[in-house]
Amino acid sequence: MRVLLTSLRLQFKQSLSRSTYRFVIIIQPILNTILLYFILSNKNFVNVGEYLFVNVSVMNLWSSIVFSSLSDLTREKRMGVLGSNFASPVKFQWIYGGKVIANLILALWSFAVSYLIIQYVFDLNIVLPNVYTLITVYFLLLISFTTLSLFLSYFFLLNRQAIFWINVLEYPIYLLSGIATSIQKLPWFLQIISWLLPTKWIVGLLHQIFNAKYNILTSANVYGLLILTALYGIGIIVMNNIMERKILVEGQLEVY
Amino acid sequence: MNEYMINLDKVSRTYKEKNGTDFVALNQISLNVKKGTIHGLIGPNGAGKSTTMKILSTLLLPSSGTVTMKGIELQSNLNAVRQDINFIYGGERDLYWRLTARENLEYFSALYSLKGVEQKEKIKELLELVQLTDVANKKVETYSKGMKQRLQIARGLLNNPRILLLDEPTIGLDRQSAEEFKNIIRHLAANGTTILFTSHYLEEVEDLSDEITIISRGEIVASGTAQELRSNIGKELYVHAVVENVVNRKQAITLFSRYFGDELSVEKYVERTGNVIEMKVSLSNKKLDDVKLSSFVQNSKIREWKIGSPSLDEIYRYYTTV
Ligand SMILES: Nc1ncnc2c1ncn2[C@@H]1O[C@H](COP(=O)(O)OP(=O)(O)O)[C@@H](O)[C@H]1O
Numbered sequence: 001m002r003v004l005l006t007s008l009r010l011q012f013k014q015s016l017s018r019s020t021y022r023f024v025i026i027i028q029p030i031l032n033t034i035l036l037y038f039i040l041s042n043k044n045f046v047n048v049g050e051y052l053f054v055n056v057s058v059m060n061l062w063s064s065i066v067f068s069s070l071s072d073l074t075r076e077k078r079m080g081v082l083g084s085n086f087a088s089p090v091k092f093q094w095i096y097g098g099k100v101i102a103n104l105i106l107a108l109w110s111f112a113v114s115y116l117i118i119q120y121v122f123d124l125n126i127v128l129p130n131v132y133t134l135i136t137v138y139f140l141l142l143i144s145f146t147t148l149s150l151f152l153s154y155f156f157l158l159n160r161q162a163i164f165w166i167n168v169l170e171y172p173i174y175l176l177s178g179i180a181t182s183i184q185k186l187p188w189f190l191q192i193i194s195w196l197l198p199t200k201w202i203v204g205l206l207h208q209i210f211n212a213k214y215n216i217l218t219s220a221n222v223y224g225l226l227i228l229t230a231l232y233g234i235g236i237i238v239m240n241n242i243m244e245r246k247i248l249v250e251g252q253l254e255v256y
Numbered sequence: 257m258n259e260y261m262i263n264l265d266k267v268s269r270t271y272k273e274k275n276g277t278d279f280v281a282l283n284q285i286s287l288n289v290k291k292g293t294i295h296g297l298i299g300p301n302g303a304g305k306s307t308t309m310k311i312l313s314t315l316l317l318p319s320s321g322t323v324t325m326k327g328i329e330l331q332s333n334l335n336a337v338r339q340d341i342n343f344i345y346g347g348e349r350d351l352y353w354r355l356t357a358r359e360n361l362e363y364f365s366a367l368y369s370l371k372g373v374e375q376k377e378k379i380k381e382l383l384e385l386v387q388l389t390d391v392a393n394k395k396v397e398t399y400s401k402g403m404k405q406r407l408q409i410a411r412g413l414l415n416n417p418r419i420l421l422l423d424e425p426t427i428g429l430d431r432q433s434a435e436e437f438k439n440i441i442r443h444l445a446a447n448g449t450t451i452l453f454t455s456h457y458l459e460e461v462e463d464l465s466d467e468i469t470i471i472s473r474g475e476i477v478a479s480g481t482a483q484e485l486r487s488n489i490g491k492e493l494y495v496h497a498v499v500e501n502v503v504n505r506k507q508a509i510t511l512f513s514r515y516f517g518d519e520l521s522v523e524k525y526v527e528r529t530g531n532v533i534e535m536k537v538s539l540s541n542k543k544l545d546d547v548k549l550s551s552f553v554q555n556s557k558i559r560e561w562k563i564g565s566p567s568l569d570e571i572y573r574y575y576t577t578v
Pocket residue numbers: 251256271272273279281299300301302303304305306307308
């Protein structure tokens with residue numbers, strides 16, 4: 001636990017001193033917001049501002065997992081520090097978990113950027129739900145994204161091409177999460193895949209809470225998200241030893 | 257308890273190459289290192305030194321064989337040994353460049369459960385040891401190669417490791433720092449730390465090691481004290497000569513045997529560069545007197561030569577030349 005916090009602090013210091021990180025945290029949300037604005041602009045919504053904000057925020061979160069947390073593994077491998085983390089007596093998940101949480105906290109910045117653009121550049125009003133709901137949902141989101149990221153990290157440590165695939169899959173995943181279009185319009189097998197993405201449930205949940213006066217305890221999205229998170233969590237526990245051995249067998253901790 | 261802190265028993269490691277074939281980097285290596293001793297591992301590039309070190313550092317699992325550290329079988333007890341070992345690798349790695357030296361040491365010491373006063377003291381002590389106290393609050397990216405290597409050394413000592421694994425640890429260090437590093441290593445060994453290290457610098461290996469293992473193409477070709485390695489080759493039976501013209505193997509052998517006949521026969525020819533010849537010979541007449549030698553030198557096209565006990569350099573080349 002202490003290591004988690006130490007690792008979180010390290011990630012803060014590291015990220016904030018990296019110039020490409022500014023791209024992820026400021027430029028990326030701006031681009032995402034503009035892109036989504038044009039995709040959605042021909043549709044008629046009542047709460048278009050909120051709709052846009054929710055979808056962009058989830059995009060930003062996904063970017064933060066993909067561009068920051070997972071590509072950190074590749075970066076640390078290149079820098080030659082992955083090994084000394086992995087070979088320490090601490091379980092690697094604590095170290096990596098700290099990084100993911102740090103990135104998700106830093107992603108709050110990107111929410112703010114998107115909020116400002118939508119509110120003032122596009123001049124669309126956003127009514128925020130009450131603070132307690134927001135905090136609860138953010139907490140849920142933190143847990144589910146961290147679990148997913150930990151789950152995915154095994155594959156990143158095992159597969160040199162993982163970075164390539166996650167980039168290729170970025171936009172399809174937005175589609176599957178219901179960000180640019182409604183999931184109901186997708187073929188049934190894609191809908192089933194979308195159930196495996198926490199983003200699908202999060203998008204649904206956020207739309208509900210932004211529609212005001214919504215009691216999250218009655219939301220199927222909350223339960224969907226919790227069940228999915230638990231499944232990923234169990235996956236991590238079950239796979240942990242097997243995956244760690246596999247990583248050491250394949251010698252994937254260093255660039256060769 | 258086992259007197260060996262590190263024990264490799266028929267350890268092999270295979271890598272998958274890009275084209276899908278298997279490459280055997282280590283082939284049935286067996287090696288023992290006693291508690292509190294310094295063991296040097298030398299061999300040409302690609303011999304498998306780093307592979308051995310990575311296996312012992314728990315960064316890589318062997319394909320077969322058994323590794324035991326502090327009496328614990330490593331492969332199924334990785335976490336039981338990690339607290340007690342550490343490694344220092346050459347090259348600018350194992351550090352966060354965007355952090356300061358102090359921040360690096362704070363972070364890595366936390367991974368070994370150091371905290372509070374103990375942590376502060378340890379970091380202070382190590383910064384002093386590697387002479388980085390003055391620049392401890394500067395970012396590592398502003399450091400020279402040597403400074404980074406010194407910080408790496410401090411990192412590797414954070415947990416007071418009982419087993420220390422060093423893979424070319426003096427790379428990038430200037431002479432003085434390398435000398436200081438050797439003193440640190442000697443001091444650690446004297447206090448019971450077991451040390452296995454690789455190096456490109458043979459004099460460093462001879463200087464530091466209680467025992468030396470020579471490894472070539474994934475196999476151990478010789479192991480023992482420097483003295484033992486020497487007597488294995490045979491004392492007084494190593495020829496080192498500088499000839500006037502560049503000669504090839506055949507010419508060199510002919511040159512020598514023409515003069516000595518069957519008194520001297522070449523057992524293994526170890527070529528060096530250009531006009532330097534090295535070979536292991538056997539003598540039937542054990543007393544080749546000086547007169548005979550100097551007349552040989554005058555009559556032949558040999559400028560200087562020496563027959564005697566091989567240096568570590570020569571031992572090394574003897575074992576690693578195929
Ligand atoms: N991850 C890897 N994949 C494929 N081949 C490797 C890998 N690591 C090392 N090798 C090969 O294994 C051999 C031994 O390498 P190494 O242990 O690094 O040697 P040394 O440290 O003695 O120079 C070399 O031929 C090298 O090319």
